[in-house]
Amino acid sequence: MKKIFVLIVFIIFFTNSFAQELNGWKLNGQIQLRSEVDGRDFSNSTHPLTFASIRTRLGVEKTFDEKVQLFVQFQDSRVFGEEGSPTTYTSNVDLYQGYLKILKPFGWDLSVQAGRFSIIYGTERFFGASNWSYIGRSFDGVRFSVMPDCWDLDLFALTLNESVSYINNPARGIYPFPQKETPSQSIYGFYKKNKLSDKSKFDITGFYEIDREDVAPDTNRIGLFTLGGTYWGNYGDFSTVFEAAYQLGNRGVRDVNAYMLSLSGFYKINNTTLGLGADILSGNSPDNPDKSNAYIPSYGTNHKFYGYMDYFPSNTSGLGLNDFYFKSTFDFAGTDFSLSADVHHFMSNQKSSDGKNTFGQEIDLTLVYKFVKGTNIIWGGSLFFQGDIMKAFFAPREDTAFWTYLMITANL
Template sequence: MKKVFFIVAVFAFLGSAFAQELDGWKLNGQVQLRSEVDGRDFSNATHPFTYASLRTRLGVEKTFDKKLQFFVQFQDSRVFGEEGNPNTDLMNLDMHQGFVKLMKPFDWDINVQAGRFEVVYGTERFFGMSGWTYVGRSYDGVRFSVLPDCWDLDVFALTLNEEVSYIGGPSSSVYPYPQEETPSQSIYGFYKKNKISDASKFDIVGYYEINREDVGLDTNRLNVFTIGGTYWGNYGDFSTTFEGAYQLGGRSGVDVGAYLLSFQGAYKVDIFSFGLGADLLSGNDPETADKHEGYQATYGTGHKFFGYMDYFPSNAAGLGTNDFYFKFTATPKESDFNFALDFHQFMTNQSVLITSLNDPDGIEESMLGQELDLTVKYNFVKNTSVSWGGSLFFPGELMKVFYAPREDAAFWTYLMITANL
């Protein structure tokens, strides 16, 4: 509790001090509160789960002499009733972001950001903040922005896991001999933005993931390189987005060869927008065990792409996910409301043989099901919105097998308030 009181005291001081003493200091914050009714188990014989989550963020930032940016943001994430007792607390206050950014040090045309920060690029297909969840996503690392005003290239090194703790002072017990490789997991990558014209742009991303845990002689758990790109095109009322990526390397000594392909097209008519698209994530062929062919979309914001019920790609049993979808939005003029309706047809990328007592020979299946998502958003005041969403999922043959004996339609709904400071 002491650190909570300290942080509150600091922000209280910042808010009450003289303006001339705090010139340039900015407060930022967010409260995201969401109540959910969860009937995603495909059974009408069970009652749905109900729960509410709360994410609270409070931060402060300042830029000094246009050369140094200081930013720190604290976060508390909880589910209502998680404490189990009104006289206790979770002690789960954490630093979501905390970094310094050096602008053009030594008069070099680069910016250097170091600390803990969010990594968000493009559509969030490859790197996203995962803003829907009640925790979000941020990384420890360093990022170099090279020629940010013209070339616009980011190069970054991120640490996901490190087994070596802080060493305050040396001792013989701290340094084992013979030395063994320390398990750790890192990402090294780049993101390059390219403006082709006023109507189009093309971004390129590449990153290398390594998990140094040994799973065999000279074999790490993970060595995978991903290379991909995103193209945006705007042609009057018609717009397109193409995305693609390929993964290669190894997972636990098994070769990796996987792909992602995505196409979206949207047409705007007055206050309405109509869109069609397809996302293809490759999957493992059940007939081959000597290669990993399933694309891993680990760091993107999957909630934006694969239906709001969040079944996929994790519920595809490693077979990959093919998502064909239709999107409709309505944004009435001079109204605080907007509406969205999405329909998804989900299939596995690789079919699988399903057998039964009645059909021992089996049949090839790939149908996962259909999802319908309806969203209504009300812009209450500036930077504050109230959203309601409701979704239905009609299971295909594979989902009925995965969730057997449950095979009813699934449902899910929520009410959410998002207030930004």
């Protein structure tokens, strides 16, 4: 695999060198390098962990006759030292994106994208690339963009997990397959953009996730439908975003009825932006263990919303999350620096079995330096003050948690 990657890199740069003869080829790349000091264990008596990670992406694209677009992007993701030895090779190189997009086949006003690709919709609360991660997220599947210049509707079918190995030669012993259907996991959905006016727009999405593995007679592990929407409003110096979603279906033998609500407003004063908001994710009541009322944001870029220390939503234990926050950003006039400060107050949506309902408070500081075009240097530092639920989860560790990082992201 390493030799193949080196060969691809050589071909791409060779192609770029002869851009006049091979007109239209575009090279793209990115390196994200981040070091972290992790003291998120709520114990000052332990030494904080340190990590350094690097994500390298290199791709090439070309559009042929304004009818077919080819895009291929490889990615290497690694944590420093994971090989265990400077003479050990770890196969970290993978295809991050690789797809064909057919533009207006048969003269129809649509495009068809098939292969492996990232999905970014709206605020990324429902579908996002999760680019904070040193791996990122991409999907295998097909996407139809219907009337993109006016109706702006996407239809997609994605395969998350194919648990049956590909059958190359149909030997007699393979068939019949023991289950009634292939126990794969898939997503089928749509995303529709709607411009209401020059100052407002509203997008709506719906997707059905099914994991066909049997967990009980005639019961899939997951059969879940999510319907959500996002509204943006811009009124001079004031802007607002409202998002809502509802989930229904089943997780195993438990019926699902869950919701998400989010409302935020921002006001810009010269070089400063101030904002208030609240995110509500419904949770399970300990008094109703047979019901599944916890909203799970499976494919959103959660790092953007629920605190940069990434405790949530994974540490809610199914109780849901009420996140009340204040955000501010200050751009230093005449410089390439900006500073952001966020404060979160986290509560559970449902009280725990012993009546607790506070996770704690988090403070996030972020300093961004736009070094050159396409390259940012970012420092971040965060503190988390435990509430009664987190003290119970992490007992006997009750100290203030901290986390800091320095990151460089360079785009070609």
